[in-house]
Amino acid sequence: MSFMIPEKDWFKAPDKGEKSWIAIGFIWCLVLFFSMPIWHIYGKQNSSSESYRVKPEDFSARVMKFVETNSIGKDGNTPIVQPKPGGHAYVMGGGYIWYPILKLKKGNEYILHISSTDYQHGFSLQGEAGINMNFQILPGYDHVLKITPTTSGTFNIVCNEFCGARHHVMTGKILVED
Amino acid sequence: MGNENTHWLERLMENPWMLLILGIVVPTISYTVWGVYDVLSLPVAPLP
Incomplete structure (x- = not known):
């Protein structure tokens, strides 16, 4: 028989030994629970981000204004935009491109807004020194990150969430100068 | 069932319908409803 129906009044209060194991199990749960915020603060691997609701057309209009006022050149057809140190920077995923290319100064903090105008995308920032940061980007949500580049160079952005026929060409760049 | 002297945990474990209800209600409130509230707020x- 795979299981048996126990006799009535089968429940017995835990004895001393069982209580010790319950206590050890509970304490370990607390250790694991508090290790998450502690690692978040001291591990320096998890990013703190904020999310807001935004209409894709409003975000797109803000990106166009950002490009218009801060553009310093072009890489092919894609504008290179240099935000003010400490200021807001915008990157938009849509139409199989991360737009525009950002040019940042090493050691300065920026408030980076990322959103999508069409589908769900995966913002995957990759560069030298093994940098690999990934964020889910959804249309209708402004994903806000405070970033301080600590290494100069070229950082590539790829889309790592399948988004359609030209997902494989969806790339972007962040340039960091000394 | 129904024995006043039976421990409440035993009565709960012997009641599959109550376990089914709790198994649906608890994750619905703590996961789905909380998540929907978080997104809408x-x-x-x-x-x-």
Whole structure:
């Protein structure tokens, strides 16, 4: 028989030994629970981000204004935009491109807004020194990150969430100068 | 069932319908409803 129906009044209060194991199990749960915020603060691997609701057309209009006022050149057809140190920077995923290319100064903090105008995308920032940061980007949500580049160079952005026929060409760049 | 002297945990474990209800209600409230509330309560982006 795979299981048996126990006799009535089968429940017995835990004895001393069982209580010790319950206590050890509970304490370990607390250790694991508090290790998450502690690692978040001291591990320096998890990013703190904020999310807001935004209409894709409003975000797109803000990106166009950002490009218009801060553009310093072009890489092919894609504008290179240099935000003010400490200021807001915008990157938009849509139409199989991360737009525009950002040019940042090493050691300065920026408030980076990322959103999508069409589908769900995966913002995957990759560069030298093994940098690999990934964020889910959804249309209708402004994903806000405070970033301080600590290494100069070229950082590539790829889309790592399948988004359609030209997902494989969806790339972007962040340039960091000394 | 129904024995006043039976421990409440035993009565609960012997009641599959109550276990089914708790198994649906608890994750629905703590996961689904909380998640929907969290998404709907997001503020509008100021886009400074």
